[in-house]
């Protein structure tokens with residue numbers, strides 16, 4: 001057998017269902033080795049004639065070793081990837097309550113639209129006259145994003161939320177340079193509860209990061225924020241709703257304070273799904289905000305596809321937006337690709353952004369309409385509060401019984417003395433078929449468990465999820481520690497050394513027999 005790592009099971013296994021099988025399979029859950037372990041270097045999946053002349057023109061560049069690529073027939077290759085895909089947690093298979101990530105359903109209409117040849121089969125270097133329809137779609141999406149945010153401009157090219165943060169902060173930096181203040185304005189204020197990408201972005205651009213504490217209610221501490229405002233402040237980076245799932249109560253006052261100090265307000269818009277159609281960030285005083293199309297507007301993310309992080313900009317920053325952007329010229333649309341006479345800070349990426357994601361987001365927006373988008377936000381908030389209320393008697397909440405926005409936050413105070421940690425609890429959820437919620441984030445909450453069900457979940461699926469968590473919680477309280485500390489028992493792999501994997505990743509597979517010998 002080629003299997004190098006069959007499932008590890010121990011006699012202490014929680015369930016007899018974890019019994020070892022001969023194949024390593026467990027019913028429909030199939031074991032699968034690496035493709036290099038099942039493929040054979042001497043085999044290819046296709047059968048083509050040897051070319052008549054094999055005279056090479058590569059000279060010394062010619063490869064003199066076998067490449068070592070695993071060869072598989074088509075059915076073998078398909079089985080390999082289908083089996084791997086079945087080891088993934090996926091929103092298409094079950095509730096995926098990963099807080100801050102907005103794992104919502106991607107309507108299949110989006111996929112159908114993205115596959116239209118006029119969008120899917122075009123090339124970024126095609127003459128602009130031949131892609132007018134695609135440009136028109138981007139222009140329409142731009143208009144929708146500006147309407148939803150009440151902002152002045154949008155940069156479409158950033159490829160993820162973090163990339164959008166970089167783009168927005170580069171626009172802020174360009175504005176500060178244009179004012180001749182780059183030597184003095186070097187501080188960026190970031191709350192303790194921020195996503196790690198916020199301080200990373202500010203630091204990457206050479207700013208000094210100062211952190212603002214949270215107050216007892218989970219909001220940014222208003223007086224602490226105000227005390228830090230001064231002529232050195234370039235910007236504040238604030239997430240709203242914040243990563244505790246709460247709407248920042250003092251956001252308008254914080255915006256006013258940073259503007260009075262001569263700085264800019266960057267809003268991390270990753271949690272926009274809670275407020276679309278309810279609040280326009282431009283009305284709150286935001287100067288720049290990224291929108292994760294792959295969160296709020298349902299385009300796939302994680303293993304499902306690339307992200308897209310357009311950045312909306314206020315009037316004060318619009319002129320510094322990166323190229324490319326779309327301009328209407330008489331009857332046609334033109335992609336402005338060079339900075340020309342504008343104050344644009346330059347370019348974020350080659351080409352124009354993630355066209356397939358633009359199509360999906362636009363399809364989502366148009367198929368929902370303005371009332372549907374508002375309802376999606378309301379339902380996301382309702383679902384999160386339902387989960388929160390259904391668990392509140394068993395699991396402790398760090399900020400009391402305050403209603404949340406789109407995600408419900410619990411801490412680990414209720415686990416005290418049980419011998420079960422947040423991590424153990426999350427691992428036991430895997431045995432129940434759920435991807436765990438976000439753990440240990442935000443950092444301001446001890447043993448945080450951040451649950452974001454999104455509006456995609458039906459009442460029945462929420463009830464099952466809640467009942468599962470209640471069962472787990474009561475089990476922890478009853479002292480059934482083994483159910484947790486040894487979990488997951490039923491996943492294709494057991495508990496892994498995640499720190500080791502991150503610090504010392506093994507990225508290369510070495511054949512048991514050197515390829516040169518095998519090829520002979």
Ligand SMILES: *Cc1c(COP(=O)(O)O)cnc(C)c1O
Nearest residue numbers: 100160161162195197268270307
């Ligand atoms: C997801 C997220 C980001 C980063 O977005 P990516 O698309 O993953 O780069 C930033 N801030 C918050 C609060 C987020 O949830």
